[in-house]
Amino acid sequence: xxxxxxxxxxxxxxxxxxxxxxxxxxxxxxxxxxxxxxxxxxxxxxxxxxxxxxxxxxxxxxxxxxxxxxxxxxxxxxxxxxxxxxxxxxxxxxxxxxxxxxxxxxxxxxxxxxxxxxxxxxxxxxxxxxxxxxxxxxxxxxxxxxxxxxxxxxxxxxxxxxxxxxxxxxxxxxxxxxxxxxxxxxxxxxxxxxxxxxxxxxxxxxxxxxxxxxxxxxxxxxxxxxxxxxxxxxxxxxxxxxxxxxxxxxxxxxxxxxxxxxxxxxxxxxxxx
Amino acid sequence: xxxxxxxxxxxxxxxxxxxxxxxxxxxxxxxxxxxxxxxxxxxxxxxxxxxxxxxxxxxxxxxxxxxxxxxxxxxxxxxxxxxxxxxxxxxxxxxxxxxxxxxxxxxxxxxxxxxxxxxxxxxxxxxxxxxxxxxxxxxxxxxxxxxxxxxxxxxxxxxxxxxxxxxxxxxxxxxxxxxxxxxxxxxxxxxxxxxxxxxxxxxxxxxxxxxxxxxxxxxxxxxxxxxxxxxxxxxxxxxxxxxxxxxxxxxxxxxxxxxxxxxxxxxxxxxxxxxxxxxxxxxxxxxxxxxxxxxxxxxxxxxxxxxxxx
Numbered sequence: 001x002x003x004x005x006x007x008x009x010x011x012x013x014x015x016x017x018x019x020x021x022x023x024x025x026x027x028x029x030x031x032x033x034x035x036x037x038x039x040x041x042x043x044x045x046x047x048x049x050x051x052x053x054x055x056x057x058x059x060x061x062x063x064x065x066x067x068x069x070x071x072x073x074x075x076x077x078x079x080x081x082x083x084x085x086x087x088x089x090x091x092x093x094x095x096x097x098x099x100x101x102x103x104x105x106x107x108x109x110x111x112x113x114x115x116x117x118x119x120x121x122x123x124x125x126x127x128x129x130x131x132x133x134x135x136x137x138x139x140x141x142x143x144x145x146x147x148x149x150x151x152x153x154x155x156x157x158x159x160x161x162x163x164x165x166x167x168x169x170x171x172x173x174x175x176x177x178x179x180x181x182x183x184x185x186x187x188x189x190x191x192x193x194x195x196x197x198x199x200x201x202x203x204x205x206x207x208x209x210x211x212x213x214x215x216x217x218x219x220x221x222x223x224x225x226x227x228x229x230x231x232x233x234x235x236x237x238x239x240x241x242x243x244x245x246x247x248x249x250x251x252x253x254x255x256x257x258x259x260x261x262x263x264x265x266x267x268x269x270x271x272x273x
Numbered sequence: 274x275x276x277x278x279x280x281x282x283x284x285x286x287x288x289x290x291x292x293x294x295x296x297x298x299x300x301x302x303x304x305x306x307x308x309x310x311x312x313x314x315x316x317x318x319x320x321x322x323x324x325x326x327x328x329x330x331x332x333x334x335x336x337x338x339x340x341x342x343x344x345x346x347x348x349x350x351x352x353x354x355x356x357x358x359x360x361x362x363x364x365x366x367x368x369x370x371x372x373x374x375x376x377x378x379x380x381x382x383x384x385x386x387x388x389x390x391x392x393x394x395x396x397x398x399x400x401x402x403x404x405x406x407x408x409x410x411x412x413x414x415x416x417x418x419x420x421x422x423x424x425x426x427x428x429x430x431x432x433x434x435x436x437x438x439x440x441x442x443x444x445x446x447x448x449x450x451x452x453x454x455x456x457x458x459x460x461x462x463x464x465x466x467x468x469x470x471x472x473x474x475x476x477x478x479x480x481x482x483x484x485x486x487x488x489x490x491x492x493x494x495x496x497x498x499x500x501x502x503x504x505x506x507x508x509x510x511x512x513x514x515x516x517x518x519x520x521x522x523x524x525x526x527x528x529x530x531x532x533x534x535x536x537x538x539x540x541x542x543x544x545x546x547x548x549x550x551x552x553x554x555x556x557x558x559x560x561x562x563x564x565x566x567x568x569x570x571x572x573x574x575x576x577x578x579x580x581x582x583x
Contacts, residue, residue: 054486056478085489092487097480100498102505102577112488147577163488
C-alpha cells in the first residue's frame, strides 16, 4: 500500500510559463524513506511544497498527488489545512527562522497541537516534554519558554522533530534539515531522524544534497536535475552502480568529500561512546 | 521589561545634557553679536563699542561659558528662556502657546498618518500585485509628489473658496483642522505606508509563516503574527515620524496662517531673535529624544529580542 503517490507532477511559474518541475512521478510506501537529491534549483523543494500545497503565489502545479488514495488537489483549503501538520508534517531547513521571533517556542508547539488534537493544555505539554526528552532536549520546560533566537539551530531542528513525534503524521517531509547545521550537529540531527523513523513508522521524504546523510537514512533515492527526475531506485544500487551520468558525477564528487566527513563522524561516534 | 525601561530612561539624562549644551553653544557660532542685535532691535541710533560692552555685561555674556550654561539650564528648566530681543516679551509666553497649537496639529495629523499608513500598508501587502495594491500605490505616488504649498492652495481653492465648506485659515474651530491635517497627512502617508507594506511583505514571505502553514495554522492566526512582527518596524518609524512632523509644519502653518511654532520660528529667524530660536531648537530636540524613548519602550514591549539583549 502506497502512502503517497505523485503522478505527472508539473510545476511552473505562472507569469513566465517557465517549467520548474517536469512530469515527475514517484510513490512512497508505508514506512519508506525516500531521499530526493540534486543541486539547488533542481526542483526538490518545489516538489515538497507542491505536496503540501504550499507553493507561493505565482507558482502553480498540476498532476495527481494522493495521500492514502485520496487526491489532495480536490480538497478544500480548510480540509487541506487540517491535513498539514496532522498527516503531512514538514520539517524546515533553517530552525532559526522557522519560528515566530516574537513568541516563545512553546507557543508555536501548543498552537499546532491545539489545532489537531482535543488535548488539554497540560496534556499537550506533557506529550511535548516526553517527545523533547526523546530527541535529546534535556530541559523541555526551559526550551518551551525560550524565544527562537535563544536556541541553537540544532536544538530548533530537534524541536521540529519532537513536534513531528507528537503529531504522528503519515508522511514526514524534511526539506534539507541538515543543510544549515555544522557537520557535528548535522550528524546528531540525522541520528534523530533515523530514530524518528523507528519510532513512528511514518513514511518520509528526505531532501538533501548531502549524499553521506542520504546513505545513512534513505531506502530509496530519487535524483533530480533541472526539474526532472533523472534516476530513481534503491539507495544501495544508486551508490554502487548509478546508470545516469549525472548521478555518477554526484556520487563520485561525494566520495572525495566523504572521506573527511567519515573521519569527523567517526570521531564523534567514539566520543559519544 | 521594567529593568529595561529603567535603563533606557536613565540613558536619556546624559543625552539631554549634551543636547542642551549643544543648543547653548549654538548661539556662540552665529556671526552676529547678540548685544548688537539687542541694540538694533531697541532702535539705538548710534552703536558704540562701549555700549556693546555694557549690553554684553547686562546680558551676562562676559562670564565663563560653563557658568553661563549652568545658569541658562536652570532657568530653562523653569521654562524661562529669557526675553525676546525683538518684542521684549518672555520667550515662553510666545513659544508656549505656539508650541501647544503646533502640537495639536501634529498629534491630530500623526494619529491619521499612523492609522492610514497601517491600514493601507496591510491592505497592500495582503493584496500584493492585485488592483487594491496597485491603485493605492499609484494614487499615493501622485499625491506624495505634489508640493505641499500647491496641494494646500488647491484644497483651499476648492473646499474653502468654491464650496465654502471650510475656513481658509486660522484656528477657530474643528473645521480649521481639516485642511492643514489633510495636507500633512497626504505628504507623509505615502512614505510610511510603504514602510509598513514592505515590512509586512518580508514577514509574509518569512520561513516562520511557511512553517506555521505547514503545521496547519489558520491564515488569520498567521496574519496576526505577521502584523505583530511588522509593527516592530512601524513603532520605531512612527516614533521618529511624530517629531519630524512637529518640526516640518512650517510651510503648512504659513499657508493656513496657523498660529504655531513654524510661523513663530520663521519670523524669529528673519529677525535674528536668538532666545526664541534657541528655545525652539531645544524644545524640538527634547521632543525628538522623548518620542524616540517612548518608541523604544513600545518596541521593547513587542520585541523580546530587544528586551533581553539590552
